[in-house]
Amino acid sequence: MLNSFKPTWMVNSIYQITPEQLKRNNIKTVLTDLDNTLIAWNNPVATEETLEWIELMKASGINVVIISNNKAKRVSKVATILELEFIPNAMKPLQKGFRQAQEKFDLSKDELLMVGDQIVTDIKGANHAGIKSVLVKPILDSDAWNTRFNRMIELKIMNYLIKKNPDMKWRDSLHEPVER
Numbered sequence: 240m241l242n243s244f245k246p247t248w249m250v251n252s253i254y255q256i257t258p259e260q261l262k263r264n265n266i267k268t269v270l271t272d273l274d275n276t277l278i279a280w281n282n283p284v285a286t287e288e289t290l291e292w293i294e295l296m297k298a299s300g301i302n303v304v305i306i307s308n309n310k311a312k313r314v315s316k317v318a319t320i321l322e323l324e325f326i327p328n329a330m331k332p333l334q335k336g337f338r339q340a341q342e343k344f345d346l347s348k349d350e351l352l353m354v355g356d357q358i359v360t361d362i363k364g365a366n367h368a369g370i371k372s373v374l375v376k377p378i379l380d381s382d383a384w385n386t387r388f389n390r391m392i393e394l395k396i397m398n399y400l401i402k403k404n405p406d407m408k409w410r411d412s413l414h415e416p417v418e419r
Contacts, residue, residue: 244358246374258299260413268302272355275377306336332364359389
C-alpha cells in the first residue's frame with residue numbers, strides 16, 4: 240500500500256535534471272510543483288539558477304509546466320514572471336491536474352514527468368495518474384503551515400519505503416551514481 244508513495248527517482252534538486260536525462264527517458268514535458276521545488280515557498284522571486292534551468296529546458300524543446308495546489312492568483316504571478324504554463328488548484332494527489340496537463344499538451348503519460356518535494360501530494364498523485372516521478376529535496380528546510388502536517392506523515396512513509404527499498408537513495412541525477 241505504501242508503495243504508491245514511492246518515487247521513480249530521488250534527485251537532490253530539480254536543477255540537476257538535464258534535458259539529456261529527460262530525452263533518454265522520452266520525457267517531453269516536466270510537470271513541476273511550485274513551492275519548495277521550483278522556488279522557495281515564501282518567496283515568489285526565482286533565483287538565477289531557476290531561470291537558467293528553465294531556459295535550458297526551453298532551448299532543448301522540453302516544456303515546463305507548473306502544477307500546483309495553490310490558487311490561480313499565486314501560481315499565475317510566478318508563472319507569468321517565469322513565462323511558464325501552469326495548472327493551479329490541481330488537487331494533488333487527485334488526478335485532476337495531471338489529466339488537465341496530459342490533455343492540454345496532448346501527450347501520453349510516458350512523455351510526462353512530475354517533479355516535486357512532497358510524496359503525499361506530488362509523488363502519490365503522479366503514481367496514481369501513471370506518470371513517472373522525481374522526488375527532490377525541499378529548497379528550504381521550513382514550510383508553510385499547511386505543509387508541516389504532510390511532512391510528519393512523509394517522514395514515517397519515507398522511513399518505511401527506504402527500509403523496504405534499499406535502492407531508494409538521493410542521487411545527483413536521474414542516472415548517475417548515488418550521492419556520497
